[in-house]
Amino acid sequence: MRYAVLVTGPAGAGKSTFSTSFMTHLRMSKRSANIVNLDPAATGDAFEYEPAIDIRELISLEDVMNEMGYGPNGGLVYCFEYLLQHIDWLDEELGGFDDDYLIIDCPGQIELYTHHPFLPSLVRHLTRMGIRTCGVYLLESQFMEDKYKFFSGVLTAMSAMVNLEVPWINIMSKMDLITSNPDNSSGGPRNGRRTRKDIARYLDPDPLLIVPLGRESPNTNPRFHALNQAIVQLIEDHPLVSFLPLDLTSPDSLETVVSHIDFTMQYGEDEEPKEPHDMDEGDFADME
Numbered sequence: 001m002r003y004a005v006l007v008t009g010p011a012g013a014g015k016s017t018f019s020t021s022f023m024t025h026l027r028m029s030k031r032s033a034n035i036v037n038l039d040p041a042a043t044g045d046a047f048e049y050e051p052a053i054d055i056r057e058l059i060s061l062e063d064v065m066n067e068m069g070y071g072p073n074g075g076l077v078y079c080f081e082y083l084l085q086h087i088d089w090l091d092e093e094l095g096g097f098d099d100d101y102l103i104i105d106c107p108g109q110i111e112l113y114t115h116h117p118f119l120p121s122l123v124r125h126l127t128r129m130g131i132r133t134c135g136v137y138l139l140e141s142q143f144m145e146d147k148y149k150f151f152s153g154v155l156t157a158m159s160a161m162v163n164l165e166v167p168w169i170n171i172m173s174k175m176d177l178i179t180s181n182p183d184n185s186s187g188g189p190r191n192g193r194r195t196r197k198d199i200a201r202y203l204d205p206d207p208l209l210i211v212p213l214g215r216e217s218p219n220t221n222p223r224f225h226a227l228n229q230a231i232v233q234l235i236e237d238h239p240l241v242s243f244l245p246l247d248l249t250s251p252d253s254l255e256t257v258v259s260h261i262d263f264t265m266q267y268g269e270d271e272e273p274k275e276p277h278d279m280d281e282g283d284f285a286d287m288e
């Protein structure tokens with residue numbers, strides 16, 4: 001059985017860093033894994049592990065921009081169109097990996113996740129090839145500094161999840177920036193130490209964060225208030241998004257995230273048809 005984890009999320013969310021740590025973790029657990037670079041704009045030395053498959057070998061953003069006169073975003077769209085038109089290239093590259101685990105590091109343009117058809121097409125293609133695929137969406141912990149920014153992140157995650165139609169895990173990355181800052185507890189909301197309870201309201205998004213007690217302050221524009229109300233309603237009615245915290249400075253944290261990914265993809269079920277014994281109901285309750 002082959003597996004692929006699509007590592008997605010906005011620019012700078014920590015996708016490449018997570019992909020590398022994930023890879024190290026799998027190798028240390030004696031599991032064979034490979035990195036696939038799907039970012040045609042990635043810079044040469046960005047990878048600790050040489051990607052086994054690299055879209056830049058098919059097409060590079062730089063060439064597209066130079067030769068076709070596109071800007072970076074139009075260029076990216078062109079690269080993905082090109083990839084889908086030359087999907088046999090990918091098939092050939094994938095042919096070499098039987099029984100393997102692919103970590104697919106994606107670009108950071110969120111429109112790629114929310115409304116372009118490329119990633120859904122790619123996922124369908126992987127599925128047709130018998131590769132069991134799941135998506136992870138990284139949102140970085142800085143989004144927790146501003147409630148409105150945070151909810152826009154939640155809505156984007158939701159939209160990506162609905163668009164891609166594969167088993168899905170949302171991750172709050174860079175938690176080290178939130179939890180390991182005890183000296184700054186008086187430093188205002190930017191660097192303030194957060195209580196577990198406060199963090200929990202973000203990991204399992206509490207829509208009342210943006211409309212405390214159901215009403216905004218009197219000088220809020222009523223339209224903005226109405227929009228917030230609508231978002232609160234949406235998230236209350238469809239609580240699709242919750243985040244697993246990821247602190248790469250803690251091996252346990254990475255381990256937990258990897259266990260969730262394995263569980264979501266039913267990793268190893270064909271090989272060993274039994275329940276993963278290190279995970280039970282209680283573990284999930286803890287996390288939520």
Ligand SMILES: Nc1nc2c(ncn2[C@@H]2O[C@H](COP(=O)(O)OP(=O)(O)OP(=O)(O)O)[C@@H](O)[C@H]2O)c(=O)[nH]1
Nearest residue numbers: 010011012013014015016017018107108174176248
């Ligand atoms: N403190 C902290 N910084 C991190 C963490 N992960 C990544 N970073 C930093 O965040 C920046 C972006 O990380 P990348 O891994 O390149 O993010 P990305 O999502 O791949 O970025 P794009 O591919 O450009 O969209 C880098 O400066 C990293 O060093 C983390 O867990 N904690």
Ligand SMILES: [Mg+2]
Nearest residue numbers: 015016039106
């Ligand atoms: Mg990257």
